[in-house]
Amino acid sequence: MDIKHYTKPPEHYVGDMLVYFVQQPEKGVPKCPDSRIKLMMQGAVKAGDFLGKEGQALLLYPELRGSRKKIVKRILLVGLGKDEPSREMFRKAGGTVAQRGQSTKSQKILVKAPDIESKKLTSSDICECLTEGLILGSYQFRKYKTKEDPDEETGTIKEISLAGKDVSGLRRSMTRGRRSSEAVCAARDMANEPGNFWTPSHFAVFSRSLAKKYNLRARVLGKAEMKRLHMGGILGVAQGSAQSPTVNIVEYRTGKKVPTLLLVGKGLTFDSGGISIKPSGGMHDMKMDMCGGAAVLAAMQVIGQEKPKNLDVVAIVPASENLPGPSALKPGDIITQYGGKTVEVINTDAEGRLIVADALAYGVKKFTPDAVIDVATLTGAIIVALGHHRTGLLSNDDTLAEKVTAAAEKSGEPVWRLPLGKEYRKQLKSTVADLKNIGNRTGGSITAGAFLQEFVGEVPWVHLDIAGTAWNFTEKPYIPKGPSGTGVRTILELVRDWRNK
Ligand code: BES
Numbered sequence: 001m002d003i004k005h006y007t008k009p010p011e012h013y014v015g016d017m018l019v020y021f022v023q024q025p026e027k028g029v030p031k032c033p034d035s036r037i038k039l040m041m042q043g044a045v046k047a048g049d050f051l052g053k054e055g056q057a058l059l060l061y062p063e064l065r066g067s068r069k070k071i072v073k074r075i076l077l078v079g080l081g082k083d084e085p086s087r088e089m090f091r092k093a094g095g096t097v098a099q100r101g102q103s104t105k106s107q108k109i110l111v112k113a114p115d116i117e118s119k120k121l122t123s124s125d126i127c128e129c130l131t132e133g134l135i136l137g138s139y140q141f142r143k144y145k146t147k148e149d150p151d152e153e154t155g156t157i158k159e160i161s162l163a164g165k166d167v168s169g170l171r172r173s174m175t176r177g178r179r180s181s182e183a184v185c186a187a188r189d190m191a192n193e194p195g196n197f198w199t200p201s202h203f204a205v206f207s208r209s210l211a212k213k214y215n216l217r218a219r220v221l222g223k224a225e226m227k228r229l230h231m232g233g234i235l236g237v238a239q240g241s242a243q244s245p246t247v248n249i250v251e252y253r254t255g256k257k258v259p260t261l262l263l264v265g266k267g268l269t270f271d272s273g274g275i276s277i278k279p280s281g282g283m284h285d286m287k288m289d290m291c292g293g294a295a296v297l298a299a300m301q302v303i304g305q306e307k308p309k310n311l312d313v314v315a316i317v318p319a320s321e322n323l324p325g326p327s328a329l330k331p332g333d334i335i336t337q338y339g340g341k342t343v344e345v346i347n348t349d350a351e352g353r354l355i356v357a358d359a360l361a362y363g364v365k366k367f368t369p370d371a372v373i374d375v376a377t378l379t380g381a382i383i384v385a386l387g388h389h390r391t392g393l394l395s396n397d398d399t400l401a402e403k404v405t406a407a408a409e410k411s412g413e414p415v416w417r418l419p420l421g422k423e424y425r426k427q428l429k430s431t432v433a434d435l436k437n438i439g440n441r442t443g444g445s446i447t448a449g450a451f452l453q454e455f456v457g458e459v460p461w462v463h464l465d466i467a468g469t470a471w472n473f474t475e476k477p478y479i480p481k482g483p484s485g486t487g488v489r490t491i492l493e494l495v496r497d498w499r500n501k
């Protein structure tokens with residue numbers, strides 16, 4: 001889909017749909033944005049069908065009596081509600097436009113950005129968020145559909161134009177919004193790909209092409225290299241699978257003396273649970289267990305495009321399958337993680353922490369980062385704790401935790417912090433090794449975080465558990481069913497706004 005800016009008066013537009021946003025007034029009738037639909041809108045308001053409430057949409061068909069002039073096919077009014085305008089309001093509004101555009105099979109759409117600037121929300125913010133909502137809400141994954149279905153109820157939008165006041169500001173904010181949402185869509189594509197296509201070696205293909213395209217450095221560790229480095233976590237998890245694991249490293253370097261941010265993403269391309277096998281119902285969804293890896297690489301795409309001046313960024317994605325093959329890890333096995341810590345594997349389904357631990361320990365040792373963020377679909381327990389509305393955040397550093405929380409809030413990917421501490425770490429005591437890979441049934445997301453903490457030492461670190469927010473989190477108009485691509489925009493918000501203190 002193309003997204004452009006439009007400089008002529010919106011009334012001249014003759015595409016498939018013209019969109020206006022309408023704020024809900026405290027009292028009385030919402031303002032009519034286009035004289036061609038005045039009567040119809042008044043009728044809808046009188047009938048109580050359209051008041052400008054958040055998410056409300058009114059589709060109208062304008063008519064120019066007696067004139068042969070070509071006019072736009074449809075006018076869509078989208079309600080913004082009464083709340084104070086916010087970034088999230090416009091992402092959602094953009095998503096609603098995309099949904100309505102698809103359901104009417106509109107191919108060309110013009111969106112008129114509203115003139116409701118405030119100190120907290122500039123017209124650039126509005127355009128950036130509208131762009132995000134429009135692109136993210138139009139996302140479709142059709143790669144494996146071989147035929148057009150005549151009964152298909154949704155169309156594919158070809159082009160969306162955005163009209164607003166400040167043309168140069170509009171262009172800049174649209175570019176920002178476009179880059180981050182295209183990266184989110186790239187992460188969604190990776191997650192939608194089936195496990196038989198998106199294997200650990202595919203992460204390597206993606207990393208290398210990213211590096212080539214944006215002049216980054218990519219290095220892929222294969223099995224031999226992992227053996228040399230004693231990465232027993234990822235090697236152990238991959239034992240049951242015919243697919244070789246990969247550790248994918250993508251580096252962005254400024255060439256200056258600036259801080260380094262290390263990103264680690266869980267790239268488990270299919271999680272059957274291994275010998276501690278999962279129940280079969282819903283197991284197919286475990287192709288999404290690589291969403292953390294997808295998120296950090298997708299973020300690297302934008303970092304490669306924008307090349308921040310004050311920050312080096314390194315992304316590491318440990319990638320593996322978790323299958324119960326003949327050489328698979330067995331409950332009770334003891335492995336040695338990168339760096340030498342031994343782990344008794346009580347449950348082979350708690351594999352994410354084993355591969356992420358190797359990547360964290362390796363990344364900390366090799367790149368001496370100033371901050372570390374890992375993103376992982378780590379625990380089902382986080383869904384019990386927070387539902388599907390917030391990502392779990394665990395951290396050993398209040399300042400970094402606050403920074404990430406603020407970035408997450410701003411990008412509409414809210415997080416909620418859970419505690420860490422000795423009392424939780426105790427649950428991981430093993431009688432035969434340094435650590436067990438699971439605690440007891442309580443506080444599962446915290447013990448998973450406590451496990452990872454063992455591998456970052458004192459470096460400021462944030463762990464984002466996205467198991468509940470990465471997949472089928474369909475509560476928002478700009479997040480269709482399937483993968484959300486969560487994490488990408490939080491990382492970008494943080495990087496774009498990074499301040500070296
Ligand atoms: N990949 C899963 C976590 C998960 C659950 C992701 C639901 C997305 C949706 C992870 O590897 C896992 O299986 N964790 C176990 C840990 C347990 C054995 C301690 C879990 O959450 O059940």
Ligand code: ZN
Pocket residue numbers: 271273322348349350351352
């Ligand atoms: Zn698992």
Ligand code: ZN
Pocket residue numbers: 268271289349351352377378
């Ligand atoms: Zn997993």
